[in-house]
Amino acid sequence: MNSSIFFKYMPKFKVFAKIQPHRLRSDLSEVTHTGQVWAEDDYRNVRFTNAKRWVNKNWGMVYAHQREPIICSERIVYCNGDGPLGHPISYICLDKPGKHWCHYCLKSFIREQKKK
Template identity: 35%
Template sequence: MIRCGTRQLWWQLRARYHTTTTVHRVAAEEEKESVGIKPKRLHQPLGVYPQGTNLEEVREKWQSDAMELISKVPPIVVDGYVIACNGGGGPLGHPIEYIRLEAPYPSTCKYCGLRYINKDTFEKWKKENNE
């Protein structure tokens, strides 16, 4: 058994496999575009509903008004510009999410929906939103 020949054959087969799969992937993407299949839509941030979302319909279907209830919770005022949200901690919490608070409006935790805002920008935001 010649090792050099086997190794060379292996590399040739590997190169052929990778080029054909790449060609097939590109062809599949082009076919999707030509047929008119839309790309997956991006997720909306919490607290922002897609245009045309009827909350009454959501509540009827899932028997839950969690989005409406969490939006009624006032934003939590924080001293720093980075907050670590763990959803209450313990077994009922969620993974730690570090949130930057540099925006002029409350930043939302993507897991639990709690909103946080820096104390420097809170007063300005409060005046703008009459809360």
């Protein structure tokens, strides 16, 4: 945008910055899964003056940790997402104890401990 055009129309842009959002609304103070929450007088809340701000409570990470892990006997496993619309192959090293996740689909894998 040319700077002279910007300064010509700048008074019109200031009008939007002065619009105050509705006070005491609980939906404006909820934190989203990406951590977005703004002060009540922030200009980004203008889009919620006529509508409620909907925040999804069902975060994918919560459900990923509830899934049962896949128990494997190999040191290195791969995950391709299963099915025709999977993801690129991701190799996962299971040398360290505990759960290991595929960084695409969040499937978890555990290495089966050998009995001595």
